[in-house]
Amino acid sequence: MSRKYKIRDQDKLYFVTFTIVEWIDLFTRRIYRDILLDSIRYCQKNKGLDLCAYCVMSSHAHLIIGRNGDQPIEGIVRDIKKFTSVKIIEEIQINSQESRKDFLLWHFGKAGRFNPNNQNFQVWQQHSHPIELNTNDKLTRCLNYIHQNPVEAGIVLSPEEYLYSSAANYAGLPDRLMDVILVE
Template identity: 70%
Template structure:
């Protein structure tokens, strides 16, 4: 892996992207989005995860993350992805209205077979491509990119209309899914 994509300074914020294998649209169902949101909240409360921005799209999630305790950021990310993978698989298997159950399990099983780090299934792509946010310009560009994602995708007209994003937090709306640390851009 290139040095460009490593978490070197544990005291900085990083822009990361979590992507579902094969860019599968897993987050079209609220249940899966809610599993991820609940897991983020758990990591905030119990693992020292700082979240400055997020946006959950259908096949990927953009985040700006940091940490405020001793656990390394890459360890928190690893634990978050592992835990959500297990929860997603259980939900896929038990959710009565999941019409894509067999299809999803097949693709996640095939992805798992090609990766020696997995026993059976793989849901997340392994890389996160962390980009250190070490300048105001980089912070501004990443915040804008994250919040404009649903607008560019044609899902909403303005960023703060999108429920699964921190754009509401930055716009000062009281109805938001998760608390974030507002960073200056």
């Protein structure tokens, strides 16, 4: 494994990406986005997660995170991915409205069978590729990248219009989905 993508300093901020296996467009459904955001909220409240920026796209999520407690960042990331994997699979299995149920369970099951770290299903790709944001330039570039993601994808015209992003927080708009610690 590359040493480039390691969390070395627990007191720094990191840009991380959580990607669904095979880049499947799972987050086209609100219920799955909400499972992810609820897990992040739980970790903010109970595990010392500092969320500074986020954007949930159809097949992945970008975050800028740090910590304010004793739990290591990689432990928080592991917990988010593990919990959301279980909840997403449960939701797929019980949701009679999920038209992609067989497709999703087959792909997540296939990924799980090929990964010795899983028993049945794998929702997330294994690595989050943390990048330490140890300069203001890196922080600014990653923050802009996160917020421009839905604009570049042609979903919205301006970043703050995208509901599943912290761009509205940074624009000072009301009715934001998540509390974030503003950085710049």
